[in-house]
Amino acid sequence: MTEDTELDLFRAQVNCAAVLENMGQPWRLDKDGSTKRAMKYRRAQGEILIVTHDGRGWWDPNSEAKGDIFTLVQHLDPSLNFGHVRQVLRKFVGITPRYEPAERARKGQGADRPVAERWAGRARLRAGCPAWRYLLEQRHLPADILFAAGEQDIVRDGAYGSAWFAHRDQGRVTHVEIRGPEFKGALKGGDKALFLFRRGLIPVTRLVIAEAPIDALSIATLEGKRPESLYAATGGGMGPGTLAALEAICAGLGPRPDTIVESAADANRAGDRFAERHAEIARTASVAFRRLRPPDDLDWNDVLKQGRGA
Helix, strand or coil: CCHHHHHHHHHHHCCHHHHHHHCCCCCEECCCCCCCCEEEEECCCCCEEEEEHHHCEEECCCCCCEECHHHHHHHHCCCCCHHHHHHHHHCCCCCCCCCCECCCCCCCCHHHCCHHHHHHCCEECCCCCHHHHHHHHHCCCCHHHHHHHHHCCCEEECHHHCEEEEEEECCEEEEEEEECCCCEEECCCCCCCEEEEECCCCCCCEEEEECCHHHHHHHHHHHCCCCCEEEEECCCCCCHHHHHHHHHHHHHHCCCCCCEEEECCCCCHHHHHHHHHHHHHHHHCCCEEEECCCCCCCCHHHHHHCCCCC
């Protein structure tokens, strides 16, 4: 089968809804918010995607992201290049969506407890705990960065050797991203804001925006101590809470000659689209902007693991 033939097969026989239901943390159909021509899918609170064109197209009402089955896979996992996307799509050929409805939260049950409550129930990051070992040994984050993250209480020890990363809004945990040796996802029911990390106490004059918390910590590692810098992670797609948080930080930076926003989104099409959004936010706040782009098809943790400089 030629490459063009395979791409045509994907366009004809892979349904966007089937990908949403089966790739990563599953999305579920919001029947009340759907029509025959536009199926509304939900994941964590505030995360919405609309499937259109009989499953061949999609768009994100919280951003400008939209496209076909190929861009959907990269939207769900921006770390994938086009070759990886083709590998993912091969397993979805001919798969029919189940259209499982999103369930209402049941009070008192484990996974349906408030995100902040579940966060409070996890142990803080400490030397030697499973999350520490995962981040140190597999992600190559050094001990001094992990100590700082533990002191700022932005990373906690999750289940099954995973690390939990907190998004906060005015100090309150609103969303938790999860990364581990065998899992990538987030707690249900959260509202994305920003994961924030810094290494100094002087006023912030530089905002560095990454996609994943591990990438934000990786850039901080590669750059050494930059006390004027605030490292942020959006968790990929930017919902209303994330946009509001970025706009507030940029407004605080103000149009001064020593302030700058740098987009450290991944080096792929999705990352470049995120960078365009970051540039627009900086421009609106009259803050200087620069694209801090890793080498092609890499994220900043890849750069760290390969021993390259920032």
